[in-house]
Amino acid sequence: MTDNTIKPSDEDSPESSDGIDVAHLSALARLALNPETTSAVAADLQSIVALIDSMQSVDTQGIEPLSHPFDGSARLRADEITENPDPEHFQRSAPATSDQYYLVPRVVE
């Protein structure tokens, strides 16, 4: 017995009729791919997906997912201020700031 491979086709599907829809994926990932490299990227992605699909034959019936080694989970700390915020110090590597704000292109006209 193997898990059913779930591959529904809906409007968010990362596959198009001719394989992986690289344009859709790169839009989701906020990556403006150079059109000249798209077909090479698609070919690489196809071979990676073929590699990872090979795990589908493993029987995982009744097995719980493991997200961290030793079933570790993120420890929480007390909600207390432990550091003095110093925006100027932390913004020194920022591309564009003004009055401790980060500047981006106008969003609302």
Next chain:
Amino acid sequence: MKYVSSLREMSQALADGEVSSAELTQDHLARIKEVDPQLNSFITLTEEEAMAQASAADALRSQGDRRPTLGLPIAHKDIFCTKGILTTAGSKMLGNFVAPYDATVVTKMADAGMVSIGKTNMDEFAMGSSNENSYFGPVANPWDTDRVPGGSSGGSAAAVAGGLVAGATGTDTGGSIRQPAALCGITGLKPTYGRVSRFGMIAFASSLDHAGPMARSAEDAALMLSVMAGFDPRDSTSAKRDDAWLADMLHSGIAEPERPMVIGLPDQYYENSSNQESVTAARQELEKLGHTFKRVSLPHTDAATPVYYVLASAEASTNLSRYDGVRYGHRCENPTSLQDLYERSREEGFGDEVKLRILTGTYTLSVGYFDAYYLKAQKIRRLITQDFDNAFAEVDLLLTPTSPTPAFRKGQLTDDPVAMYQQDLYTVPTSLAGLPAMSLPCGFSQGMPMGMQLIAPAFREDLALGLAAQFQRHTDWHLKRPGEIN
């Protein structure tokens, strides 16, 4: 310029007053300037800061400070944040990023009096097995400069193997300490997940990222680990441990194993390896020392590589979403909109392999694919972990090859990502299980060093280090040096 000696030898020379930390640091810097143009193992040299740290160490020593680590020069992989110093992760994206704080590993080593002489080259965001994915250029293997040093901690491995520095930090997500250690003929340890803090270590795949030491011997690796390890409240997955052997190793070195070990040989790791001969010879040496061997099975080994590439890419696509051209890192020129700012900054700032991993992660996390890929991979991750649990019910340690081949030629695998990913065949299963694993030199093939891997149960680095140190007391593979680089 001669090769630098081992950390332990330098520690002794410092203690005996034969040399000062300032002199050692100057020697290191001089050798790096002479040799590194051929290797490209450093991205940044921190000459001024290093000399200040060395002078401070010498001052402490004159006041009676006798700590074994005081004044020892080391280097950090350029994935560890260093306050006020360029921290690039090998990426154009962070090509101008000056870290506002120190990683815990950096703080701990500085607090132990160690001198950081610079930041080593690496595959971009630690994604790669050849160090050809660095924005700052490929690193050469000191044994043959036409060949790769492995990756992603290829700069640290080449710097140690080339005698530029005796110890360097590395990180290992799927084999990035162990594989370059094997390909460069040095000793590298990936500790147990949670043993060493990840705070300030630029994230690739958070459930798989480990920091660890790279050095010329198990003794030096243990010396570094004893300083790097420890609970850190600023890393939410840091483990609270109280292992007295860490301090014992720091002060007295690695003790002989208390008893003969039962060492498992996993069938699946010996099926396709061209690295049989050197590991077989090492096995015979260990038998002479009284250890016994037992065949074991880790039946889900074949699934580890696909599982790793699902989980690592998914976590990477999430972690790397922070690079948006807004708060730090590369920003494109003249963005026309916020969307354009994000898309072009990321297109320009990331290299090809990083983009491929982000897209792979985006694919497997897409609507409708999450269960088939991400959850499925997490379930197999549990099965892989259970395989190790079952094996360690029968044996103390596991012995395997580290890498399927010796160092390959530059450019040999760059057009075939899947072939490159297969380099990690023997290292990813322990990354997924979070278990301690180390690579140490055990012979040569095609004139290039080969490594063997020792895998231990969780938090039992002492078992692997103990066996490795014993092996190195009876062999000299770890003492072999590449010919002088020219």
